[in-house]
Amino acid sequence: MLKLFSPAKINLFLRVVAKRPDGYHELSSLFQAIDLGDFLHIATHPTDILTCTDSSIPTDGSNLVSKAIALFRRKTGIQNHFKVHLDKHIPAQAGLGGGSGNAATTLWACNQLSGNPATVEQLQAWSSEIGSDIPFFFSSGTAHCQGRGEKVTSLAAPRKRSIWIVKPSFGLSTPEVYSRVRVKPYSQNNKPDLQEILGGHVPYFNDLEIPAFEAAPQLLALKTQLIQSGYEQVLLCGSGSALFCLGSEQAPAISGLSTFHAQFINRDPAHWYSQ
Numbered sequence: 159m160l161k162l163f164s165p166a167k168i169n170l171f172l173r174v175v176a177k178r179p180d181g182y183h184e185l186s187s188l189f190q191a192i193d194l195g196d197f198l199h200i201a202t203h204p205t206d207i208l209t210c211t212d213s214s215i216p217t218d219g220s221n222l223v224s225k226a227i228a229l230f231r232r233k234t235g236i237q238n239h240f241k242v243h244l245d246k247h248i249p250a251q252a253g254l255g256g257g258s259g260n261a262a263t264t265l266w267a268c269n270q271l272s273g274n275p276a277t278v279e280q281l282q283a284w285s286s287e288i289g290s291d292i293p294f295f296f297s298s299g300t301a302h303c304q305g306r307g308e309k310v311t312s313l314a315a316p317r318k319r320s321i322w323i324v325k326p327s328f329g330l331s332t333p334e335v336y337s338r339v340r341v342k343p344y345s346q347n348n349k350p351d352l353q354e355i356l357g358g359h360v361p362y363f364n365d366l367e368i369p370a371f372e373a374a375p376q377l378l379a380l381k382t383q384l385i386q387s388g389y390e391q392v393l394l395c396g397s398g399s400a401l402f403c404l405g406s407e408q409a410p411a412i413s414g415l416s417t418f419h420a421q422f423i424n425r426d427p428a429h430w431y432s433q
């Protein structure tokens with residue numbers, strides 16, 4: 159039985175560059191892994207079995223863990239099956255990449271439990287077939303991602319920062335937020351100064367805030383409230399609905415929210431992430 163940490167991610171900046179003919183959006187985004195995460199318990203087994211601590215998460219073939227196992231078998235031709243138990247801590251529909259991280263962690267684990275038939279580069283390339291955010295997790299934990307998100311360039315770890323993640327009780331659907339994107343007002347600068355941003359020089363930004371706040375106006379009110387309570391920056395996580403807050407160690411004191419303290423994390427090339 160292998161126990162692996164499956165981290166969440168935030169986007170330190172996210173620029174929507176263009177709408178593509180295939181319906182996806184061309185991005186320029188700086189992804190960062192954080193130490194808020196799930197745990198994946200996995201072993202080879204005569205059949206595939208997936209269980210999860212969160213009963214609201216489907217454990218059928220639609221779960222990205224199941225898709226990752228099927229992808230691993232299809233690509234390698236190795237007919238191993240796996241028993242997986244997911245210990246969930248990352249909230250769903252939050253823009254934190256929880257499902258994507260679970261898929262990447264599953265591919266890493268299947269490969270390890272099968273004697274490492276694939277390279278990390280192969281796992282990364284294959285993973286883009288089941289989700290745009292999955293390839294990022296095979297990076298160092300800090301990466302500039304372009305294309306749909308699947309063109310990943312690992313970067314040096316930025317200055318370590320601790321953040322507060324704030325998740326309202328409602329979630330947001332990624333396709334719905336993207337469907338509200340109007341590219342015109344954005345795309346002013348798709349190459350922000352990476353070195354400045356990695357050095358911790360804010361401001362970060364996220365072009366998905368406009369469509370997410372349009373879909374859920376109460377999220378803009380929450381961001382305003384958090385800024386007024388003293389955080390240097392408050393930014394939407396991916397397509398939402400979670401926000402991350404920087405610049406104060408003080409826990410957000412607003413009722414009705416789930417809050418998580420987290421730090422930036424990175425991994426060295428030979429090992430998976432650990433908390």
Ligand code: C5P
Pocket residue numbers: 181182183184185288289290291305306307332333334336337
């Ligand atoms: O690739 P993934 O299945 O995670 O994407 C979910 C949805 O998010 C897509 O169907 C699309 O509506 C939207 N999306 C997008 N542009 C991206 C990534 C995702 O429009 N770069």
